[in-house]
Amino acid sequence: MKIASVSENLEIEKRIAITPEIAKKYISFGLEVSLIENYAAHLGINDSEYSDLGVMISKDEKEIISNADVITQLNLPSDDKCFLIKENKTLIGILNPYDNEDKLKNLVKKNINVLSLELLPRITRAQSMDVLSSQANLAGYKAVIESFANFKKAIPMMMTAAGTIPAAKVLVVGAGVAGLQAIATAKRMGAIVFATDVRMASKEQVESLGGKFLSVEGSENLETEGGYAKEASDDFKKKQEELLSETLKKIDIVICTALIPGKKAPVIIKEDMINNMKSGSIIYDLAAIQGGNTAHTKVDEVVDKNSVKIMGERNILNKLPISASNLYAKNVFNFISNLYDTENKKININLDDEIIEKTLIK
The missing domain is CATH 3.40.50.720 (NAD(P)-binding Rossmann-like Domain)
Structure with a gap:
C-alpha cells in the first residue's frame, strides 16, 4: 500500500503531515511512502533525510497523487489536486467539513474515502490521534x-x-x-x-x-x-x-x-x-x-x-511548525494504524469502529 503527501500552500500552512521519524514507521509497517520534492525543505529537512529511509521523492505531483492509496495532508488540497485522487482511495487531514462541505461531498461522490480528523470522538482510544488537542x-x-x-x-x-x-x-x-x-x-x-x-x-x-x-x-x-x-x-x-x-x-x-x-x-x-x-x-x-x-x-x-x-x-x-508537525504526524500515524488491515494490507473502512464512523465524511 502506498501513502503519500504533497506540499501545502506555504503562504498559509507550514506544517507537514509526514516527518522523517514517521516515514520510518510507515516503512517498517510495510507501507511505501512517496513525497514531493522539497516537501519539508522550508523546515530545514532535506529530501535526503527521507530518501535515506527508503522514501520515494518525486518532482511529479500528479504521479504521486494518482498512484497513492492514502493521501495525508494538513488542509484540504486544492481542486486540481483533489481531481487527481482516484476512486476507492483515501484522503486524511484536517479538512474543515463545516466550510468545505460541498467539496468534500464531491469527493465522496467519486467513491473516495474522506476522513476529517477534527471529527474524532472524545474517547480514550482516540487520544493518541487527537489532532485538535495536540495542536x-x-x-x-x-x-x-x-x-x-x-x-x-x-x-x-x-x-x-x-x-x-x-x-x-x-x-x-x-x-x-x-x-x-x-x-x-x-x-x-x-x-x-x-x-x-x-x-x-x-x-x-x-x-x-x-x-x-x-x-x-x-x-x-x-x-x-x-x-x-x-x-x-x-x-x-x-x-x-x-x-x-x-x-x-x-x-x-x-x-x-x-x-x-x-x-x-x-x-x-x-x-x-x-x-x-x-x-x-x-x-x-x-x-x-x-x-x-x-x-x-x-x-x-x-x-x-x-x-x-x-x-x-x-x-x-x-510559528511552531516543527513541533506542530511532529505531533500532527504522530496523530495521523496512529489514526492510519487503526485503519490499516495488516493481514490484507489495505485500508479497512470499518463503520463499527466509532473512530472511523465519526471521522468518515458521508
Whole structure:
C-alpha cells in the first residue's frame, strides 16, 4: 500500500503531515511512502533525510497523487489536486467539513474515502490521534509567548532595591486544551492567572494549574456530550459580561480561546469592556480565524483600540511548525494504524469502529 503527501500552500500552512521519524514507521509497517520534492525543505529537512529511509521523492505531483492509496495532508488540497485522487482511495487531514462541505461531498461522490480528523470522538482510544488537542496545546503555549513578547512590562513579580515590580495579571477566556496550556505557561512565567469557561468541569482543572476560576453566579454547565462547549443562554451571557467587565479593569493580558465547533466564535469581550481596560494591555485572540472573541479582532493584524493591543493570527502554529508537525504526524500515524488491515494490507473502512464512523465524511 502506498501513502503519500504533497506540499501545502506555504503562504498559509507550514506544517507537514509526514516527518522523517514517521516515514520510518510507515516503512517498517510495510507501507511505501512517496513525497514531493522539497516537501519539508522550508523546515530545514532535506529530501535526503527521507530518501535515506527508503522514501520515494518525486518532482511529479500528479504521479504521486494518482498512484497513492492514502493521501495525508494538513488542509484540504486544492481542486486540481483533489481531481487527481482516484476512486476507492483515501484522503486524511484536517479538512474543515463545516466550510468545505460541498467539496468534500464531491469527493465522496467519486467513491473516495474522506476522513476529517477534527471529527474524532472524545474517547480514550482516540487520544493518541487527537489532532485538535495536540495542536491546541501548542497554540495555547505560543499565544502566551507572543502576548508576553508584546507586553511592555515584566511578567513576574520582582523585588529590587529600587522597588517592587508587581506580577502581571492574565485572564484566559476558555479553559479547553489551549486555555489550560495558556494557564500553565503564564503561571510558569510568574503571572497571576485567572480563567473563565462555560463548562463548570473546567474549574478543578484551572485550579490544579494554579489559576483562579471566575464562575458566574448560578452557572449552568454548558458542555456537550463530546466534551466541547455549547452556546450559552442570554441570561448566562449577561451575567458573564458583568463579571468580565469588572475583572478586565485590573487585567494586563487576555488570552481568548473560546470556540464552538462549526460556528462563528462567540464575541465575549465587547467594545465597552476593552475601553475600560488598562492602557498597554494585550489581548491575544486564538479564535480570530472564526471571527474572534473580541469586538475588534482582525486576522493577521494588530488592532490598537484605546492603547489596548488586540492580536490574532490565521495560523499561530506556523510559528511552531516543527513541533506542530511532529505531533500532527504522530496523530495521523496512529489514526492510519487503526485503519490499516495488516493481514490484507489495505485500508479497512470499518463503520463499527466509532473512530472511523465519526471521522468518515458521508
